Amino acid sequence: MTLALGASAALPARAADPLKVGFIYVGPIGDHGWSYQHDQGRLAVEKAFGDKVETSYVESVPEGADAERVITQMVRSGHKLIFTTSFGYMNPTLKVAKMFPDVMFEHATGFMREKNMSTYAARFYEGRAVVGVLAGHMSKTNKVGYVASVPIPEVFRGINAFTVAARRINPAIEVTPIWIGEWYNPGKEADAAKALIDQGADILLQHTDSPAPVQTAAERGIWAVGQASDMERFGPEAHMTAIVDHWDPYYINRVQAALDGTWESTDTWGGLSTGMVNMSAFNKALPENVVAEAKAMEEAIIAGTSHPFMGPIKNQAGEVVVAEGATLSDGDLLGMNWYVEGVNGKVPG
The missing domain is CATH 3.40.50.2300 (Response regulator)
Structure with missing residues (x-):
């Protein structure tokens, strides 16, 4: 990262590298339900931030050991903010978060947190x-x-x-x-x-x-x-x-915090009053x-x-x-x- 910053300082016309944001889904994005709606949030992030971000997703990831493998692969491919969107991803996300303290993790519907791992859910x-x-x-x-x-x-x-x-x-x-x-x-x-x-x-x-x-x-x-x-x-x-489930505002807010350098571990449980439901x-x-x-x-x-x-x-x-x-x-x-x-x-x- 230091070398990359040095290179960009020498070439001021070069745009900053986009923030790589990853999403992991328990079902296919074509389920027209849970995973589909989370993916609508991902698309809202792309629309809001343009070339400041680069998003990717992996769908139909089983809860358990497969999830840990996929999360780890996302980290190793340069993702700095990763959303894991099913309850059964909680322990795998926590394990990988402890291994990579410089990566930001967001886990949906769980209750375990770390300094670099937030939780969020809707009522x-x-x-x-x-x-x-x-x-x-x-x-x-x-x-x-x-x-x-x-x-x-x-x-x-x-x-x-x-x-x-x-x-x-x-x-x-x-x-x-x-x-x-x-x-x-x-x-x-x-x-x-x-x-x-x-x-x-x-x-x-x-x-x-x-x-x-x-x-x-x-x-x-x-x-x-x-x-x-x-x-x-x-x-x-x-x-x-x-x-x-209306995830768009939450995802946009958390990506903005990551870009601003203000991201921190939080616990969010929104409902009808916040528009998350x-x-x-x-x-x-x-x-x-x-x-x-x-x-x-x-x-x-x-x-x-x-x-x-x-x-x-x-x-x-x-x-x-x-x-x-x-x-x-x-x-x-x-x-x-x-x-x-x-x-x-x-x-x-």
């Missing part, structure tokens, strides 16, 4: 509460299916926030998750969706990354909710709304009063006058775990590994 569960209002009014069978990925707190928060909100509208609502054990597997997602519909579900939610559940819902004539990005085009009649357009076939109530919930969460986990809340065994007027702390939310009342099935071991 997706806030959007689930908004959707819960819709489902509480719209379900005719009182059965909702939930295509779930892997049993981590983020996914439990979504299931529970949705269930609490839906049952406050309609206490008869029951939510049944099917866990597929993966973030992205269109075949498994579709099979789970079909099984849930066969069990009587007339609304489908998902915490998986492909539009397969929305497509299945459209084929079977029931409602569905998109995940991570606006999935309306995959089932316009079925798509109630989507909980959209957005609701896509509500289906025009939904009753106006139902949409108005859902929007009121969204506005109350943004204003801080309502919280998806404000008591009273009971767990699956019927025990009060959040007293009336109390609210679960962020610490409790970050460690969530249980179901609220109204969720069917056992918590995966």
